[in-house]
Amino acid sequence: EADIYQTPRYLVIGTGKKITLECSQTMGHDKMYWYQQDPGMELHLIHYSYGVNSTEKGDLSSESTVSRIRTEHFPLTLESARPSHTSQYLCASSEWADEKLFFGSGTQLSVL
């Protein structure tokens, strides 16, 4: 079944640790996105990709980095986690000529 997967679902980690949030999709989509969402707030785009070897920064400044080595995989990395990084991170994908987004189940990150 075509889907978009995020792991882990929840992550509690100490300050200064390096973390990678995983996102994979079997939708066959070219475009992939990372959004950040805090409770009661809008989704903010932090990274997006049009395809392999394409990565762009979104509207919200983020200390995270992303890579797109394979079409189906779009991991997000934080080199040194801080409490200000505590948030929900949502991965999404869409077809090349479409803006309909399909979201993964999200990763709730808590940095102590």
Place this chain on the structure above:
Amino acid sequence: QKEVEQNSGPLSVPEGAIASLNCTYSDRGSQSFFWYRQYSGKSPELIMFIYSNGDKEDGRFTAQLNKASQYVSLLIRDSQPSDSATYLCAVGSGGYQKVTFGIGTKLQVIP
């Protein structure tokens, strides 16, 4: 001024009533308009999209678009308690640009 504005609510309606959710946007060049439903603790799910002025119906949901007024709405007929969620309005400029989300309106359907 925010790019996509929604009343955060909560909007409370009795079961069986029509829920009306509204959204305004600032970019006149916007081409595509979406409504997502987000249950508490879950990720957004696309429920409606509309590209042209007028109404678009899908089951109990109707999306309405008025580009001249820069206004999008979502009507939910025969509201059910299972419709209780936050409804996110999203606007895109078409093609390769980003989609911008509103803050969402929390809907509570009272049995």
